[in-house]
Amino acid sequence: MIFLWVGIALLLGCSNLYLLFSRRKQHRDLLYIHEKLNTILEEATAENIQVFTNDPEIKKLLIVLNRLLAQKNKTVLTYTQLEQSIRRMHTNMSHDLKTPLTVILGLSESFMLDQKLSENERNNLIANIYEKAQHILSLMNKFFDLAKLESGDLDLPITNINLNEVCKNNILFFYEQITDKGLKVDVEIPEVTLYANSNETALNRILNNLLSNAIRYGADGQVIGIRLRYDEQHVWIDIWDQGKGISERDQKLVFERLYTLEDSRNQLYQGSGLGLTITKRLVEKIKGKISLTSKPFDKTIFTIKFDRANINS
CATH class of the missing domain: 3.30.565.10 (Histidine kinase-like ATPase, C-terminal domain)
Structure with missing residues (x-):
């Protein structure tokens, strides 16, 4: 009987030691996860959190956190690409608008200042100014069309x-x-x-x-x-x-x-x-x-x- 009680006591002692070490390991893992997550967010890195553990709850937590980090990285990448596209758009728009506008200004100056122009030459200048103005209008219409498409405001009924x-x-x-x-x-x-x-x-x-x-x-x-x-x-x-x-x-x-x-x-x-x-x-x-x-x-x-x-x- 004594041996039975001794065995039970040893078993309980081992169980308590195991739970103690498990809790300490869990505490260390959670502390590491907390610190690592703070580092990733503060330094804006694209890392995941990796912890070697047999704790099923820690594993579940890691899966969710890493999914969130992956989504965060994807959002940051999308934002960066969009930002680059917008900068490129501004550059391209400036170039595409500046070129015909510069031509229009030059042609307009010639039309106003050069009194020796023949009637035919003046008509050619007016035609060129009109063509460049149409080009600008066409470009602006394309930007408006794209804006409508991306905002869902363009109504295109589906038929057979x-x-x-x-x-x-x-x-x-x-x-x-x-x-x-x-x-x-x-x-x-x-x-x-x-x-x-x-x-x-x-x-x-x-x-x-x-x-x-x-x-x-x-x-x-x-x-x-x-x-x-x-x-x-x-x-x-x-x-x-x-x-x-x-x-x-x-x-x-x-x-x-x-x-x-x-x-x-x-x-x-x-x-x-x-x-x-x-x-x-x-x-x-x-x-x-x-x-x-x-x-x-x-x-x-x-x-x-x-x-x-x-x-x-």
Whole structure:
């Protein structure tokens, strides 16, 4: 009996010692976590908190804290990128507005001060001033359009649209311009009528932007193409050219807000960096997706993807 009590006492003693050491270890871990967390926040580092422990509660706490730190790091990165984009936007806006304004001032001075100008020369000056003013207005409209898209204020009602007709109308709109440049046109539109739930006005603007881009900056390849393809669930519109293309690095960034190409192939997204950003926002607004693949002087393809719909949907 005595041995039993002695055994019980030893067991209780060991249990108490274990609990004591466990609490001390837990206290040390919590103290370390507290100090480490303060250091991470004060020094604004991107670290995680790492503690070797078997305590299930400490493990749960670490998981939650590290998730919060990861979210904090992501937010900081997003803020930093946005800040850089805004600085770049200010620089680009200043440049894009300053250049035509400087030209307008110069032309205006010539118009006012040079009394020897002929009537024809004065008319040319007025036409140039008007052209530069239109350029400024167009640029400002793009900024307003992007602001509306990103704030959700642009109303684009979704309806059932015939993609065959939209594609045909857009390539016909540019057909004379394409042939005047001596370019070939490759049109692939199936006889099967394809529908998508989208917005026809926005899609026309998207295709207009992409076709203008292909004509102006893909002309080196001597051919411009549009292709409408499908499967049971989806439809795709490809706008392609065989010009100088877009580098692999720029392909990953070209749709980003206010990103500009160093060797821009398109004034729509040169300088202010708005054209493809607006195009992408419009595609997303009308329930589509846009992607880009490019192999220089082989094929550059902008692809718009929609869920396929039937005529009654």
